[in-house]
Amino acid sequence: MNTAALRAATPGARHARHFNAAGSALPSEAVLGTVIEHLRLEARVGGYEAAVIAAERSEEVYSLAARMLGADPADIALTESATVAWHRALDAFPLKAGDRILASASSYVSSALHLIELRKSKGIEVEVLPCAADGTVDREALADALRRPAALVTVAHVPTSSGLIEPAAEIAAQCRAAGVPLLLDATQSLGQLPLDVTSGDIIVGTGRKFLRGPRGTGLLYVSPAMRELMRPSHPDVRGAVWQSDDGYELAAGARRFETWETAHALRLGLGTALREALDLTIEEINRRTTALADRLRSDLAATPGVRLTDPAAAGGAIVTFVVDGEKPVDTVRRLRAAGVHLVSVPASHGRWDLGRRGLDAVVRASVHVYNDDSDVDALTGALPAKAGKGAPALISSGARADTIVIGAGVHGSSAAWHLAQRGVSVVHLDRFPEGHTEGSSHGHTRMIRRAYPNPIWDDLVDRAYLAWSELSAAAGVPLLTTTGGLYARPASDGSPGLRGPDVVTVPSSRFAGLRLGSEFTAVFDPAAGVLDAAATMRSLRELGLAHGVDRRAGVTVESWSADGDGVTVRTADGVLRADRLVVSAGPWTGSLVPELRDLLKVVRIVNIFIGASDPAKLAPPALGPFSVEVPGVGLLYGLPAFDGSPVKIGLDHGPADGLGPQTPVTAAEAGELLALARRFLPAADGDVVDSVACRYTMAPRNRFAVGALPDTPQVLVAAACSGHGFKFGPAIGAALADLALGKQRPDLDFLAPGAL
The missing domain is CATH 3.90.1150.10 (Aspartate Aminotransferase, domain 1)
Known part of the structure; x- marks a missing residue:
């Protein structure tokens, strides 16, 4: 099994260490693409019409689910969840007062609650089976219980509360010998453990767990023999035909337990997930x-x-x-x-x-x-x-730290890590929860390049490349992949273009995946490449915590003030004090640093990701990072298809952003970018498969503000912004650590806050 390839094809694996497959596993890029593709189809032609177009693929989902269980497609009903499947089965089961249901101690809460209600409302006897020493159902006790008449046995193959695995096949054999049907809850086992229909007369499962399907999907297996006994308590047009004024006929198969309305996009996504699991x-x-x-x-x-x-x-x-x-x-x-x-x-x-x-x-x-x-x-x-291994004590409200860092984007997180690894006690604050998408550091990839219009940046660019190498080594994962980049502008434009070490003018056809006419001239930067932004943010967080950073998400800073040679920071959760303060709050920097408020302008930026019939034509070496100065439009930039992600493009400008909750990319915004993709990226012949919005904090002359505030030198600011700041993240973090510890950095004088 190629774990590296599976990780690359799983977008969520780039953002966190995910150990929650038993809750809701990370879907693959293919599952995500299937869902989005159908939703877009519904938006274009209508829900009913899209269902007709996708009818053959929808039908295949039943066959795939049947293959998973060794069943016939007619035995499968598709539902919204395992709990819905459970309810449909129990409601259709011919139960009457006094009937006994034998349940395993491993039963899921929703199942147990349903059984308790049946006991109260219908007089059903519910007996919880005792456990053997190993935690499984005591088979001798089960045998004794089956000597008395019983209507049903229900067992959770794997419970929600542990890694216990019930011997489903053996329990099923006991029930079969006693002539009592078994309802197997395979919610936590379907997709991770071998399972077939010999393990239950009725089986319920979900798509969102080990099958890696979308939430809102589930399945129900009902054997032909059980369908003879069960009738849905709420028949629906999906599973029955209304034949006369007071008569109807149920569908022959398990679809009699379905309802007409369903999320077709999610169901198709489940089909993709089932196919991937069966292939593995x-x-x-x-x-x-x-x-x-x-x-x-x-x-x-x-x-x-x-x-x-x-x-x-x-x-x-x-x-x-x-x-x-x-x-x-x-x-x-x-x-x-x-x-x-x-x-x-x-x-x-x-x-x-x-x-x-x-x-x-x-x-x-x-x-x-x-x-x-x-x-x-x-x-x-x-x-x-x-767990007892010498962790630093968390700094309580009112206590004093060496440094407080505000903002957990790439610059704040880099600063916190660099400070902590030098032995500084750091309280790291961010106004949003971990993994939020409200600022400027989220997303999968970013561009890095040596090509800059002004040589004043060259030293900082060199430091950035070195800092990325150091961060990759510390994280144990490669964060920068060199591909080479192409940067084009109109040939008639007399302004200086990008320049830098080893940057050369090349034919505009240098990248096969980028279509530029003779009206453009281009330079090629062999050092340009792609940064794994998601892995970067995850690594900085982990490295900071490993070095003792007291990281606090969801904490809003209300104000700060000078406190002698130190600072006092007031938050919604209390007051903190420190010798130094680093403000790296991205779009919210202006609200925390009044002298920069009128200089920093926040704008909305959108990116779209576009599918392709041949993704290799949009991946290195056919395409690398690029930008094109498009007359009358602005700067179009893009990143190649990389590490399982489709090609990404955006425009380097946008409307003013009021810093409210981030809103999804609109159809108009996506449409403008898609039209540019059709013009410049001929191989991007698919639909928009994903989109993301972020915020640029723009400073005068596209500069940064990095350094001490003139009137309060114990307060450092890092507004390393203007749309090109991520590539400098680790280098800016190291610089802030130097400055906080009293080291002079004259190389950064051109970025001093007072120079804006």
């Missing part, structure tokens, strides 16, 4: 995820202060644990700040299981094929801070 094979997925989860279990068991909570019969892709002295919800919050995403499961989600074992809650980590050993290292490496 469930056996190979199980082998890979089990091996990685076993390594995680071993590493967690060896981490002081961490206690595994899985029963003996646990296995597969799910691992649960607790950290001594810390509530699971706090562990999850702390790890999320470190870029490691897991969930806590409270006892209220698995009362028959966690309550029985005396656990109030657990932390659940679940791996998938896009995870690798570096993810496991990041998770276990982030735990000792609360």
